[in-house]
Amino acid sequence: MVTAALRPSEVLVDETAIYDNVQHALTRLPKHTELFAVVKADGYGHGLLRTARVAQAAGATGFCVAVLDEALALRQAQFTEPILVLGIIEPAYAGIAAANHIAVPVGDRDWLTAASVVLTAAGTLPKLAVHFAIDSGMGRIGFRDAATLASAAEQIADSDQYTLEGVFTHFATADSPDDAYFKEQVAKFNDCLAALPTRPRYVHVSNSATSLWHAACHGNMIRYGVAMYGLNPSGRAIPTTPYELEPALSVVSRLSFTKLLHAGDAVSYGATYHASGDEWIGTVPMGYADGWLRRLQGFHVLIEGQACEIVGRVCMDQFMVRMPEPFAVGTKVTLVGRSGAAAITLQDVADYADTIHYEIACNLTARLPRRSVRPLA
Ligand SMILES: Cc1ncc(COP(=O)(O)O)c(C=O)c1O
Incomplete structure (x- = not known):
């Protein structure tokens, strides 16, 4: 996708906020517990390399990504820290992971057998971590019983192809006020862990929610994702966090066109909106192709601190807002962030769109340039 550098719509990324969030998390961790920054999905829309660099400066000692390509992008950018891919990679690519010192998850013995064939064919390589x-209890990937886990450990015990670098689990309800299911998962993980003859270097169970609200079960590394970007992992379900999370992302644009409509004049596809009298309408050069969802019709943006309703359907590349006064073309429009005394958070957008803030942030497409604000020196 072409990044639209010549259009005034952009994502602003507050580097200092990310830095502070990582530092706050680190301060709470017991000694010898590491923080791996989760920078998958282009750093949750904030930019992969920028986010990785800031997290590294703040004390992150490794990275988690979702797919092998993201790990390779970090290696190509000269990041030398440990990197863990969180999703199962195809055995065919095991050699690429090994050659680039990228760790991968294994959830069954068949994967080890299949990747072993690939690694043998590839010849001399570093061991695959x-x-x-x-x-x-997440029901996504992984060994489901202690016996199979133990036999996988045996399978690679004396292997010259594999090294067991870590063991982990992922919780389904760490962001919920009800911790009954969470406790069941902890118990099951501990049972499995006991079946391993030796503990690998990394034992890790914590995403952001676990690190914030279940500090007792950190393991010795946390996979710190959404909180690094200043977002409460629970949405609004658990409103308080042990330290303040500073949101890092804003979305801004500028009015590209304005006009005065009269009673009955229609706006946008389907003519779903009609002016009820004289109304100033502004056009914002951003749309659902930028990740500003069509269902945000009826939500609002901020112009000079005032809420302006999104009227008519959001188009692919533009949408219209009703303005309390005739703001000039070129006036700043805040879609996410602060404007005067008012603010719109990603959570507000998510609430209106009936989804979670993770999805809104990840949906902001590559057509929107990312620009750092409050950059690290
Ligand atoms: C296995 C795993 N660990 C950690 C994370 C980070 O989660 P969060 O962004 O909620 O901190 C994710 C995110 O999806 C994940 O899948």
Whole structure:
């Protein structure tokens, strides 16, 4: 996708906020517990390399990504820290992971057998670092019982192809006020862990929510994702966090066109909106192709601190807002962030769109340039 550098719509990324969030998390961790920054999905829309660099400066000692390509992008940018891919990679690419010192998750013995064939064919390579994934109740990837896990450990015990670098699980309800299911998962993980003859270097169970609200079960590394970007992992379900999270992302644009409509004049596809009298309408050069969802019709943006309703359907590349006064073409429009005394958070957008802030942030497409504000020196 072409990045639209010559259009005034952009994502602003507050580097200092990310830095502070990482530092706050680190301050709470017991000694010898590491923080891996989760920078998958282009750093949750904030930019992969920028986010990785800031997290590294703040004390992150490794990275988690979702797919092998993201790990390779970090290596190509000269990041030398440990990197863990969180999703299962195809055995065919095991050699690429090994050659680039990228760790991968393993959730069954078949994967080890299949990747072993690939690694043998590839010839001399560094050992492939694997993290055993334990499915303690997430139902996504991983060993589901202690016996199979133990036999996988045996399978690679004397291997010259694999090294067991980690063991981990992922919680389904760490962001919920009800911790009954969470406790069941902890118990299952601990049972599985006990079946391993030796503990690998990394034992890790914590995403942001676990690190914030279940500090007792950190393991010795946390996979710190959404909180690094200043977002409460629970949405609004658990409103308080042990330290203040500073949101890092804003979305801004400028009015590209304005006009005065009269009673009955229609706006946008389907003519779903009609002016009820004289109304100033502004056009914002951004649309659902930028990730500003069509269902945000009826939501609002901020212009000079005033809420302006999104009227008519959001188009692919533009949408219209009703303005309390005739703001000039070129006037700043805040879609996410602060404007005067008012603010719109990603959570506000998510609430209106009936989804979670993770999805809104990740949906902001590559057509929107990312620009750092409050950059690290
Ligand atoms: C296995 C795993 N660990 C950690 C994370 C980070 O989660 P969060 O962004 O909620 O901190 C994710 C995110 O999806 C994940 O899948």
